[in-house]
Amino acid sequence: MINAGLSVPQALVFALVVYSGTAQMVALPLIMANASIGIIAIAGFLAGVRFLIYSAAMAGNLRRLPILRSWRAAYLTVDAAAGVFLQRRDDRADRFTHRTTFLEAMNWTMWCFWMTGLVVGIIGAGWLPSSPKFSYLGVLAMFIMVIPMLKSRPFWLCAGAAAIVALLTFHWPYKLGLLAAIAAGISVGMWGQRASGAQSS
Amino acid sequence: VTAQSIWVVIALLALIVLWQRLSFLLLPAQFRPRGALLRALSFAPVAALMAICIPEIFQGAMRAPDEPLAWVSDGRVLAAAVVFVAMRQGLNALWCLSLAAAVLWLF
Numbered sequence: 001m002i003n004a005g006l007s008v009p010q011a012l013v014f015a016l017v018v019y020s021g022t023a024q025m026v027a028l029p030l031i032m033a034n035a036s037i038g039i040i041a042i043a044g045f046l047a048g049v050r051f052l053i054y055s056a057a058m059a060g061n062l063r064r065l066p067i068l069r070s071w072r073a074a075y076l077t078v079d080a081a082a083g084v085f086l087q088r089r090d091d092r093a094d095r096f097t098h099r100t101t102f103l104e105a106m107n108w109t110m111w112c113f114w115m116t117g118l119v120v121g122i123i124g125a126g127w128l129p130s131s132p133k134f135s136y137l138g139v140l141a142m143f144i145m146v147i148p149m150l151k152s153r154p155f156w157l158c159a160g161a162a163a164i165v166a167l168l169t170f171h172w173p174y175k176l177g178l179l180a181a182i183a184a185g186i187s188v189g190m191w192g193q194r195a196s197g198a199q200s201s
Numbered sequence: 202v203t204a205q206s207i208w209v210v211i212a213l214l215a216l217i218v219l220w221q222r223l224s225f226l227l228l229p230a231q232f233r234p235r236g237a238l239l240r241a242l243s244f245a246p247v248a249a250l251m252a253i254c255i256p257e258i259f260q261g262a263m264r265a266p267d268e269p270l271a272w273v274s275d276g277r278v279l280a281a282a283v284v285f286v287a288m289r290q291g292l293n294a295l296w297c298l299s300l301a302a303a304v305l306w307l308f
Contacts, residue, residue: 010207017215027214037209044214050249051221057242059225074222083246090243133305136277139257140284140301146250147288158244162251170256170263178252185248186241
């Protein structure tokens with residue numbers, strides 16, 4: 001953020017109120033490239049469309065909470081927390097008690113680590129070593145979460161399709177490839193589920 | 202880009218992120234996902250996480266399209282492969298990440 005030309009107060013507010021790594025990653029190069037505000041807003045929206053999917057998937061659970069608590073839980077839920085929560089909810093439907101407390105605990109833990117990292121990075125931008133290997137461990141932490149989700153053929157197909165399309169569309173602008181990959185993964189997963197259902201019946 | 206327009210961008214992005222995450226909480230109950238949409242949503246986390254992770258894992262290979270086998274010796278790909286095998290073998294996540302860090306340090 002500092003390298004993109006934001007002042008320290010701007011970077012701190014950006015980190016605090018735009019709690020989305022992809023929105024930040026998409027917006028910063030566009031700010032550096034002097035893109036118009038409209039383009040940055042559209043790119044930020046497209047990069048975060050998957051949160052609409054998470055919101056739809058979790059709304060049933062969160063609606064039971066008091067309104068402010070449900071909004072806070074929804075706002076703080078990021079990819080990793082949504083992945084773990086939805087996985088547990090669907091796999092252990094009977095045994096997964098205190099669901100929203102579990103989600104909130106994950107959310108606050110991630111928020112604290114995320115904000116600490118960002119604030120340290122913003123304040124120490126000048127003297128911190130910048131090794132891409134450190135940030136890559138974060139990607140691997142997300143990858144680790146996917147592996148237990150691959151529990152049946154439709155999920156393998158979904159993962160394979162999402163991976164292939166993500167690679168093929170990597171160079172698309174505004175992270176549109178991310179959306180294409182998610183759409184492909186979901187479609188192929190559903191097709192696989194239908195095909196396995198037809199085979200077993 | 203002026204300082205003022207950066208503040209506008211920050212405010213707009215904050216509103217967009219907020220709306221996206223609260224969207225289905227703010228919509229009336231009849232818009233609750235059901236049927237095919239509900240089934241589709243069960244695939245969403247896998248698809249989204251793969252779509253985010255895979256291009257990062259193969260980033261080195263994609264930046265060198267002239268060397269189609271460069272990814273075989275890429276530390277990022279090797280670390281991801283080690284994580285994958287270790288997780289499938291039942292190792293816990295922390296051990297997997299430690300192994301990955303070791304691979305990244307070596308390559």
